[in-house]
Amino acid sequence: MGKISFQPSGVLQKSEKDEKDADKTEILIPLQQQHEELSVPVRTRKAAVNGLCCMAFGLVVLMSGLVLASIYVYRHYYISQLAQENLFECRVLYEDSVYAPFRGRQELEESVEINLEDNYEQINVPVPHFGGSDAADIIHDFQRGLTAYYDIALDKCYVIELNTSIVMPPRNLRDLLINVRRGTYLPQTYIIQEEMVVVGQVHSVQQLGVFIDRLCGGKETYRLKHRSSRRRIDKREARNCHSIRHLENTFVVETLICDQA
Template sequence: SGGGITFILRSVVYQTLVLLSQSEIMKRSILDSVYAPLRGRQELEENVGIYLEDNYEQISVPVPHFGGSDPADIIHDFHRGLTAYHDIALDKCYVIELNTTIVMPPRNLWELLVNVKKGTYLPQTYIIQEEMFVTGRVHNMRQLGPFIYRLCNGKDTYRLKRRARRRINKREVANCHRIRHFENTFVVETVICDGV
């Protein structure tokens, strides 16, 4: 397996938008140096919307400047206890139970980002990988709540389950897609595999 990945906060651009509910949107760039040959420096960039009144977060990860990760829109709905990933490259949605051990609640994430912006806190230098596989199709989109419905309506939408074992076998790798995002004090790499 390759070397470690170090993520360093490079810049934070902050702006406040007044939407239907009070929300804050931050744009952050995280620079990482990969200790693997020929990889060099890579950048992870995303936009984050934190909706305190509605208790959800929306993360938009644009096309990365490097390979190995898909662009995506992500919603963490703390009221419904669900996370949705819209893989933009595939134009498919994936829904799973919200992992509260990895995803910070909106107020905590907001406080973290304020501290990062002030320079009083730097993100940790490790990456957490979570592996998931498709279990079936979602037919009733309304049961997912209004925020995920808005993100995924009209797209092929699938339920996911977390993989208990750590290794993906070689046949499955071709059917897996990676989404890297920052939603805590560390970077998360979500691996979604189509095959069971």
């Protein structure tokens, strides 16, 4: 006689459920592992972007350094060399038969700055060793066609039309002073006198150009005119005049600035 037994339906269902759960466990991937796998490409892109940023910053720093180095070289070498070529210290011996007839030759000292780009000359005359002349700063502005004298002893400025028959243009004067510096040319020893008289006061020097304004701004400034040609005056006639001696040609020029009679 055979015995027939039946497995409870709950056990069967449980077994089937365990199998299904087992199958699900085998194909599921943990969330942490998924996050790590997905985050790998993002980190790679960030590293590449950071590398490009660092490279760009390095190039900017390098280019900035090159620009600053170029500016430094230009300022300290090229400009200084150019300035030296246009700055001159002059010493000239000349004869003065009126003020120093028994002293022989006198020495004139001055410093000259030539500006070819702006077409002007600036002359500084220090206090002379033997008197007879005032210390002065002089501007010859060829663009404006004007000359300004600043008498340092009087603390006054005087302005007059540029006398191109005596004052050499900047380029010509520069070539002359270069030859004097080299010793290939010596200026003439004689002196020429030009006489000027005050005709009125200038109330605004700004209209006379930036260079004359820089020299005479804030100072009493007067307008001059040339007197007619005449013989060189002596000491007694020059008591109301002030003398400025300077080199602006192949000879020494004595500029007499006289008050109105």
